[in-house]
Amino acid sequence: MSTTVTAGTEVDVPVRTAYDQWTQFESFPHFMGGVESVRQLDDTTTHWIVSIAGVKREFDADISDQVPDDHVAWRSTTAEVSHRGRVNFRQVSPDRTRIDLTIEWEPEGFVEKAGAALQLDDAQVKRDLHRFKEYIEKRQTESGAWRGEVHGGQETSAGAGGPTAGTAGYGYGGTVAPGSTNPPTSDGIVGSDPDLRA
Template sequence: MSTTVTADIEVDVPVRVAYDHWTQFESFPHFLGGVESVRQFNDTTTHWVVKVGGVEREFDADISDQVPDDHVAWRSTTAETPHRGRVDFRPVDGDRTRIDLTIEWQPEGFVEKAGAALQVDDMQVKRDLHRFKEYVEKRETPDGAWRGEVHGGVEGTDPDLRM
């Protein structure tokens, strides 16, 4: 049985700033609990090292859909526990952004299943979004930004122009 966690938060930065920070995947350990490291191989593939319930896991994830200032969707490609997610960015006003996050995975083992049943996962995702809020509001200028699009796991700027 899969578990789905949804959470949202408003941050006091424009949508472009929030999006640009979120797409700096290697900075995730600064605000995502349990994430030890993220390496980005190219515009669509990342390698993660996470520690959950004392268990370290490594996996690759691919960006399946990405539109600047709008959303990023991903799915694991090598994880023992498959997961996928999506984060949406919506302007509230010129200097404020709503972030909606959805993550879905299949808990395995007693610790993960107990955590899901007790909604520990929900609390962790909400804490992570609060840490992201603090992070992005303190560091208004992102370290970098990639403004391209990904559709169906394929990089490009216009899905209608790809063969």
């Protein structure tokens, strides 16, 4: 049975700054608990190593849909890890941004299923969003940017910052979780793409 976690926060930076920083997937270990490393393989593919409650997972994730300053959707491509998610960005004011995150995964094994049952994954996602808020508000500027668009898993426009962006998806509940530069698709959860609807 799949588990879905949603969380949201507001950050005191412009929407472009928040979005651009989120697309720097390799910076995720700075604010995402359990994420050991994220390596950007190309504009739409990332490789994750996560460790949650002593369970280590390694997987690839693809950005399925992405629109600058609006959303990033992703999904895992590794058979052993079933995970997908979407992060949406909305300007509240010129210097404040609303971030809403939805993650869905399939817990495996006793430790992951127990964590999901106890809602430990919900707490982890909320902590990670809070850490992202602290991280970007302290910096007040993004560490890089990727302004390309992705639809149906295919890049449709070049990013102004080059291939330094990423996608979202990291390990929650021993699986994958959120956070990066490329967008998700829609399949009923969040957004306008076939993997996630917002």
